[in-house]
Structures are given as C-alpha cells and as structure tokens.
Amino acid sequence: MSLKGKHIVLGITGSIAAYKAAYLLRAFVKKGAEVQVVITPAGKEFITPVTLSALSGKPVVSEFFTANDGTWHSHVDLGLWADVMVIAPATASTIGKMVHGIADNMLITTYLSAKAPVFVAPAMDLDMFAHPSTQHNLDMLRSYGNYIIEPTSGELASHLEGKGRMEEPDRIVAIIEEFFAQKQVLAGKKVMITAGPTYEKLDPVRFIGNYSSGKMGFAIAEACAKAGADVTLVAGPVSLKTVHPAIRRIDVESADEMYDAVVSEFGHHNAAIMCAAVADYKPATCCPEKMKRSADDMTLQLVPNRDIAAAVGAIKRDDQCLVGFALETNNEEVNAQSKLEKKNLDFIVLNSLQDPGAGFRCDTNKVTIIERDGISTDYPCKSKAEVAKDIVEKLAEYINRK
Ligand code: C5P
Numbered sequence: 001m002s003l004k005g006k007h008i009v010l011g012i013t014g015s016i017a018a019y020k021a022a023y024l025l026r027a028f029v030k031k032g033a034e035v036q037v038v039i040t041p042a043g044k045e046f047i048t049p050v051t052l053s054a055l056s057g058k059p060v061v062s063e064f065f066t067a068n069d070g071t072w073h074s075h076v077d078l079g080l081w082a083d084v085m086v087i088a089p090a091t092a093s094t095i096g097k098m099v100h101g102i103a104d105n106m107l108i109t110t111y112l113s114a115k116a117p118v119f120v121a122p123a124m125d126l127d128m129f130a131h132p133s134t135q136h137n138l139d140m141l142r143s144y145g146n147y148i149i150e151p152t153s154g155e156l157a158s159h160l161e162g163k164g165r166m167e168e169p170d171r172i173v174a175i176i177e178e179f180f181a182q183k184q185v186l187a188g189k190k191v192m193i194t195a196g197p198t199y200e201k202l203d204p205v206r207f208i209g210n211y212s213s214g215k216m217g218f219a220i221a222e223a224c225a226k227a228g229a230d231v232t233l234v235a236g237p238v239s240l241k242t243v244h245p246a247i248r249r250i251d252v253e254s255a256d257e258m259y260d261a262v263v264s265e266f267g268h269h270n271a272a273i274m275c276a277a278v279a280d281y282k283p284a285t286c287c288p289e290k291m292k293r294s295a296d297d298m299t300l301q302l303v304p305n306r307d308i309a310a311a312v313g314a315i316k317r318d319d320q321c322l323v324g325f326a327l328e329t330n331n332e333e334v335n336a337q338s339k340l341e342k343k344n345l346d347f348i349v350l351n352s353l354q355d356p357g358a359g360f361r362c363d364t365n366k367v368t369i370i371e372r373d374g375i376s377t378d379y380p381c382k383s384k385a386e387v388a389k390d391i392v393e394k395l396a397e398y399i400n401r402k
Helices: 018-030 049-056 075-081 091-098 106-113 126-130 132-143 167-181 213-224 253-268 308-315 332-342 384-398
Strands: 007-012 034-039 084-090 118-122 152-155 161-165 191-194 199-201 205-206 231-233 247-251 269-275 280-283 302-304 321-328 347-352 367-371 376-377
Touching: 007 018, 007 075, 007 106, 018 034, 018 049, 018 084, 018 167, 034 049, 034 075, 034 106, 075 106, 084 091, 084 106, 084 167, 091 106, 091 118, 091 132, 118 132, 126 132, 126 161, 191 213, 191 253, 199 280, 205 280, 213 231, 213 247, 213 269, 213 384, 231 253, 231 332, 253 308, 269 308, 269 384, 308 321, 321 332, 321 384, 332 347, 332 367, 347 384, 367 384
Parallel strands: 007 034, 007 084, 084 118, 191 231, 191 269, 231 247, 269 321, 321 347
Antiparallel strands: 152 161, 199 205, 280 302, 347 367, 367 376
C-alpha cells in the first residue's frame, strides 16, 4: 500500500520514545506521504528539529512565531492541510491537554483546528499509563472520535516491564495505511443496529436477561460508521462504550423499549441489522415490590415479547435492507433459513454455540451468512471487528443494489 500524496501532520511530544518518531517519519515519507512535524517544547529536548526537518524536507513547527523574523505559523492552516494527524509519541501531559483544550503550544492548537482524523500513540511508564486519570483521558479522546493506538507491553525506558511502550513505527504506518485503504462503502447511508441483551423486569431488583455482551453489535456499529454510514445504535444494557462520532446511541432496557425505538426510527434508515439478543418472553406482571422468599415452589407466568425483526420485516420498503442474526445450538442452517423467510430478512448471520470461539462474551466469532437464494458462505473464526467488516461488505452489496 502507499500513502502517496497524503498530508500527515506528525505531532511529537516529550517522551523518550520521540527517538522512534524519526523512524516513523522516515517510513511515512518512504510511503510517499508529505509530512509536517509539529513538536512540543519538551519534545525538542528528546530529538532535534534538525533531524526531523532533514527527514521531512520541511521546517519543523514548534513555536507560534519564528523568533528571528516574527513569522506566524498558522495552526488553522496546518489543521486544514492535514489528511490525518498522528501524535506519536503522546505523553500523559499532551493527552490531558488535548482532552481539556489547554492550547498552550502549537501541537495542541493544531489538534484543536484539525478537521482530519487524529491518531494518538501513547508512550509512558506503566503506572502512568494505568493511572485512572490517563485511562479516563484516553476514553475522553475516544469519545471525541480520536483513534488511540494502544501501547504495547515490554521493557520500558525505566527498565520496568509493563504496558506503555509506544507501538512500533512500522505498525503505526500499517494502521494509517489501513485507514486510508478502508473503502467508504456505506457513504451517505443510514444504518440502524440493535445490540446487547434485554432485561425483562420481574420486580424492582430482579430481571430475566441473557449472556449477550453487545460486543458483536457494537463492532458492527463501529464498522458501519468507519465505512461512512450514519449509525443509530439501539443498545440494551451493556457496559460498552461507543467510540465513533457518527454513532448515535439510544439506550434501552426491555424488549418493549427496544421495539418502540426501532419501529419508530426504522423509516429513516436504509438498513437495519438486528444483532440484539432479545428476550422471547417477559414476565406477565412486574411485581411492584420485591418478591419475598417462601417455602413454596414459585411459578412465573411469562408472555411472549413482540418480535422486533419480524415487525421491521413487515414494514420494510423495497429500498430498505434488513439483516438478522441467529444463534443456534442445533439444526443451525435449517433454523436460520426459516427465520430468514419468516422475518422477511435480506440475509441472516448464523453463529453456532457449538463452534469454539463463537457466541456470547468472547472477542471472536465464527459465522455463516445465509442469503435468500439459499447461498450460504462460511467465514473462518475471526475477531468480532473482522466479522463486522465482512457483514458490512455484504450489506453494502445489498444496499448499493437497491
Ligand atoms: O427468532 P430468534 O429470536 O432466534 O431470531 C433472532 C433474530 O431476531 C435476531 O436478529 C434478533 O435480533 C431478532 N429478534 C428480534 N426481536 C425478538 C426476537 C428476536 O428482533 N423479539
């Protein structure tokens, strides 16, 4: 892959890993990118601007003004020039300033002006990295839509062992290349996704739920957003965070709440992917007070929940696409095929609890996509993020054909 013609602003801060930034810069240039270095005052203590300007072929920017001739460096122009901004290494201090907009140096002002995606590669000692303050700040950056390139574990400059080493330059280059290679196959499309379990209330402290973690649905939401879609994520009770700014999240608890949110919103969407593990039944009544223990057996009366996917299938227009999931323990393909037809889906993603590495709570999944014409495609066991990409590709085929 190449980065030919790409404009990269490379932000360098005062970490010992700044020495690796020279290699990173060289690698970007070798791939054909134009790189403008912006360095913090502390960064210059670790690596000289002379090295960096020789490698980039451009004067390094650090101050708001050039001292001898009074030239003002426009962080706004730089922010707009960038196709991507990469801050590597990023210290805890710079990360904190980015979170709070403390614009006291050229790097932070450029960051605040940048319209391009921003990648942040933290580098620091293991305890600094693990500190709740750093972790909170990284979460905040994620919530602004920035991408965090996780540090790796190993021996640190302090000679301690742990997580905090800046990711290797070659890997950072690969991440940026991958970013540019990603096709915007869902540009301009609106996609709704359901994710997670539902909780069906028994009394004020108890519910009927299931083991769904929401990881698959959240990965699909992220993949759709990265492919250019505007995403509405209707999420049951999960402990996951949404990262991408193009994801609008609606939190619900019960199947009824999920039904109302999905059915009222579906009309504005090009597609819906029903990934939630919706409870099929709910208690016939919800006890207003906590149910008391007694020596007798207890029988709960359950009534069926409405099927959200089937309801959406019934109102689906010809220009809309509907995708379902089937988690089966037996007779997988036959059951999935019958759901595909009953719910009027365009295709269904089957995962079997019999496959190792598939299903609830794990970070991987192994799926088969079954289409209406009976074609079924088996995919190998992959990370949920990779599975999400396969689903997005298939969805794009369908949407772009409607
Ligand atoms: O029929 P079953 O629940 O196995 O079908 C699974 C598919 O239907 C999934 O896509 C799931 O999100 C969806 N579903 C739904 N509403 C329900 C039950 C399932 O949307 N009440």
